[in-house]
Amino acid sequence: xxxxxxxxxxxxxxxxxxxxxxxxxxxxxxxxxxxxxxxxxxxxxxxxxxxxxxxxxxxxxxxxxxxxxxxxxxxxxxxxxxxxxxxxxxxxxxxxxxxxxxxxxxxxxxxxxxxxxxxxxxxxxxxxxxxxxxxxxxxxxxxxxxxxxxxxxxxxxxxxxxxxxxxxxxxxxxxxxxxxxxxxxxxxxxxxxxxxxxxxxxxxxxxxxxxxxxxxxxxxxxxxxxxxxxxxxxxxxxxxxxxxxxxxxxxxxxxxxxxxxxxxxxxxxxxxxxxxxxxxxxxxxxxxxxxxxxxxxxxxxxxxxxxxxxxxxxxxxxxxxxxxxxxxxxxxxxxxxxxxxxxxxxxxxxxxxxxxx
Amino acid sequence: xxxxxxxxxxxxxxxxxxxxxxxxxxxxxxxxxxxxxxxxxxxxxxxxxxxxxxxxxxxxxxxxxxxxxxxxxxxxxxxxxxxxxxxxxxxxxxxxxxxxxxxxxxxxxxxxxxxxxxxxxxxxxxxxxxxxxxxxxxxxxxxxxxxxxxxxxxxxxxxxxxxxxxxxxxxxxxxxxxxxxxxxxxxxxxxxxxxxxxxxxxxxxxxxxxxxxxxxxxxxxxxxxxxxxxxxxxxxxxxxxxxxxxxxxxxxxxxxxxxxxxxxxxxxxxxxxxxxxxxxxxxxxxxxxxxxxxxxxxxxxxxxxxxxxxxxxxxxxxxxxxxxxxx
Numbered sequence: 001x002x003x004x005x006x007x008x009x010x011x012x013x014x015x016x017x018x019x020x021x022x023x024x025x026x027x028x029x030x031x032x033x034x035x036x037x038x039x040x041x042x043x044x045x046x047x048x049x050x051x052x053x054x055x056x057x058x059x060x061x062x063x064x065x066x067x068x069x070x071x072x073x074x075x076x077x078x079x080x081x082x083x084x085x086x087x088x089x090x091x092x093x094x095x096x097x098x099x100x101x102x103x104x105x106x107x108x109x110x111x112x113x114x115x116x117x118x119x120x121x122x123x124x125x126x127x128x129x130x131x132x133x134x135x136x137x138x139x140x141x142x143x144x145x146x147x148x149x150x151x152x153x154x155x156x157x158x159x160x161x162x163x164x165x166x167x168x169x170x171x172x173x174x175x176x177x178x179x180x181x182x183x184x185x186x187x188x189x190x191x192x193x194x195x196x197x198x199x200x201x202x203x204x205x206x207x208x209x210x211x212x213x214x215x216x217x218x219x220x221x222x223x224x225x226x227x228x229x230x231x232x233x234x235x236x237x238x239x240x241x242x243x244x245x246x247x248x249x250x251x252x253x254x255x256x257x258x259x260x261x262x263x264x265x266x267x268x269x270x271x272x273x274x275x276x277x278x279x280x281x282x283x284x285x286x287x288x289x290x291x292x293x294x295x296x297x298x299x300x301x302x303x304x305x306x307x308x309x310x311x312x313x314x315x316x317x318x319x320x321x322x323x324x325x326x327x328x329x330x331x332x333x334x335x336x337x338x339x340x341x342x343x344x345x346x347x348x349x350x351x352x353x354x355x356x357x
Numbered sequence: 358x359x360x361x362x363x364x365x366x367x368x369x370x371x372x373x374x375x376x377x378x379x380x381x382x383x384x385x386x387x388x389x390x391x392x393x394x395x396x397x398x399x400x401x402x403x404x405x406x407x408x409x410x411x412x413x414x415x416x417x418x419x420x421x422x423x424x425x426x427x428x429x430x431x432x433x434x435x436x437x438x439x440x441x442x443x444x445x446x447x448x449x450x451x452x453x454x455x456x457x458x459x460x461x462x463x464x465x466x467x468x469x470x471x472x473x474x475x476x477x478x479x480x481x482x483x484x485x486x487x488x489x490x491x492x493x494x495x496x497x498x499x500x501x502x503x504x505x506x507x508x509x510x511x512x513x514x515x516x517x518x519x520x521x522x523x524x525x526x527x528x529x530x531x532x533x534x535x536x537x538x539x540x541x542x543x544x545x546x547x548x549x550x551x552x553x554x555x556x557x558x559x560x561x562x563x564x565x566x567x568x569x570x571x572x573x574x575x576x577x578x579x580x581x582x583x584x585x586x587x588x589x590x591x592x593x594x595x596x597x598x599x600x601x602x603x604x605x606x607x608x609x610x611x612x613x614x615x616x617x618x619x620x621x622x623x624x625x626x627x628x629x630x631x632x633x634x635x636x637x638x639x640x641x642x643x644x645x646x647x648x649x650x651x652x653x654x655x656x657x658x659x660x661x662x663x664x665x666x667x668x669x670x671x672x673x674x675x676x677x678x679x680x681x682x683x684x
Binding site: 031035037085138143144147149151152153154155156158159163285287324327329332334336337339 | 461490
């Protein structure tokens with residue numbers, strides 16, 4: 001592709017994503033107006049709180065870090081035509097992996113303390129991968145649709161993690177949360193006064209690596225062709241079950257890493273709350289991140305900052321405009337719905353043509 | 358004949374399980390009561406979903422519809438001062454959401470799975486927002502007792518049994534929709550709409566219109582389930598009220614191969630597993646042995662097991678989930 005074509009292509013994708021964003025925000029403004037809130041004020045605080053100052057922007061980047069990975073996880077599966085709704089549960093298991101390998105293990109074997117950061121990263125990716133193995137095997141062996149099985153795995157993960165956090169890996173000093181990870185496993189804060197840590201480097205590197213695997217390797221090519229045209233892929237000698245399995249494992253390890261980075265990369269908790277309050281929704285919102293990025297793991301780096309900003313900004317919307325912070329999730333849902341309609345984008349393009357633009 | 362034998366074998370096995378549980382200290386009567394209640398929302402949504410999937414529209418946003426309708430049903434019940442009016446509000450809202458999903462999946466040619474995911478995420482955010490906007494209290498609303506729908510008490514001999522009229526309605530709907538699908542010309546059209554929409558189109562039936570109607574009905578039935586959940590079953594609403602039940606209803610649909618009566622059976626099995634999990638979680642003597650949170654994951658494990666056992670034998674409509682594009 002020549003540079004000009006690439007640029008036009010990127011510009012078109014950005015326009016499409018912004019259109020969906022505008023639809024989502026407009027619909028949510030409508031929802032706020034119905035219930036007597038001031039949508040202008042709420043949206044102002046949503047964006048000012050997410051991107052308005054240097055400090056809040058750095059915090060938004062911190063919130064974007066795990067979303068980048070769950071987004072890349074969904075994007076990897078989507079490129080192969082699979083829907084990994086299980087990123088939520090895989091992220092829970094990843095967080096548990098970080099606590100077990102970065103907190104419990106170094107505590108039991110202090111000589112391993114120096115390696116607790118790589119152990120936590122590896123542990124979270126492995127546990128996320130193992131949790132993705134379930135839906136992948138059910139899909140390959142029994143033909144169970146991954147949307148149904150992975151939601152079941154999410155709920156099983158939810159209750160399992162709740163059991164673990166309140167039982168075997170609880171913090172004896174503070175029973176409302178799990179054991180914290182060891183200080184050596186914690187990523188250093190990059191800028192004083194913000195909660196942004198070096199974890200974001202891991203997230204960016206992992207997302208870019210996922211993109212490179214997808215675009216440059218034989219495995220990535222097989223994934224994409226299996227997603228675009230399974231019949232052609234089979235005819236061309238692609239082992240589809242094996243591709244599905246490997247795609248799911250790659251996706252699960254990314255999502256698990258995302259869950260782990262919440263524990264090792266976001267001050268001041270460094271552990272999992274007994275309510276799971278700090279790790280929930282990271283998978284579901286990662287779906288929005290991926291869809292806004294048109295399921296491209298490299299573009300996910302940018303779109304996750306947008307959703308991370310919405311998360312961060314919604315904390316300001318509640319006290320200053322009185323609007324419940326969870327409305328930001330409704331905005332993400334509306335954006336996803338808008339993105340499901342290729343026809344809306346085509347309609348806009350046709351309208352533009354009719355006007356002669 | 359073989360069907361009869363199979364059905365009687367299933368029932369015998371079920372009664373044996375109940376007797377075994379009775380020995381373990383769980384009352385079979387209250388278990389059955391709880392299973393019927395837990396079955397009802399699953400069955401209502403599953404029957405509706407099997408109808409619209411037969412017509413070619415799959416809606417994985419049922420979980421979101423459950424959440425939204427359970428919440429607005431409580432709002433409606435308090436506004437009108439009547440539980441049934443609240444359920445009607447739930448049904449109308451569900452129908453509206455189903456209608457929108459229908460429009461998206463036909464005229465707008467949306468990716469139905471992505472649209473469904475969007476609907477779910479929207480609901481996870483909208484419900485806490487609505488709870489806060491309507492009542493100013495985060496996460497939960499318990500309406501006054503007068504607007505709830507009480508369970509009916511049936512008693513014969515000295516046994517009394519509590520049952521909801523909605524459970525009866527769910528069973529009746531499953532049976533009548535089975536006849537609609539397999540014994541009427543309209544049913545033939547619906548099934549053809551999912552198998553080969555081109556043929557239906559050529560025969561002069563509007564594929565889009567039929568699919569939108571079916572999706573609306575499916576949404577309305579899920580809304581009925583949502584209203585039942587908050588007003589007749591739990592007696593209130595929390596922001597996680599559906600707890601993945603929409604996806605369990607989808608599991609009923611795929612495990613039954615889109616057969617309304619069979620999906621009712623699966624809904625009962627899942628309802629039973631849920632009732633059993635809660636019974637285990639509260640029965641003295643058992644609850645001390647098994648960790649509470651692990652017990653709560655039983656329904657989801659049962660769902661996975663059952664779907665993976667039964668799905669292999671099923672065949673789905675050829676055009677399911679595909680947008681129909683007229684040439």
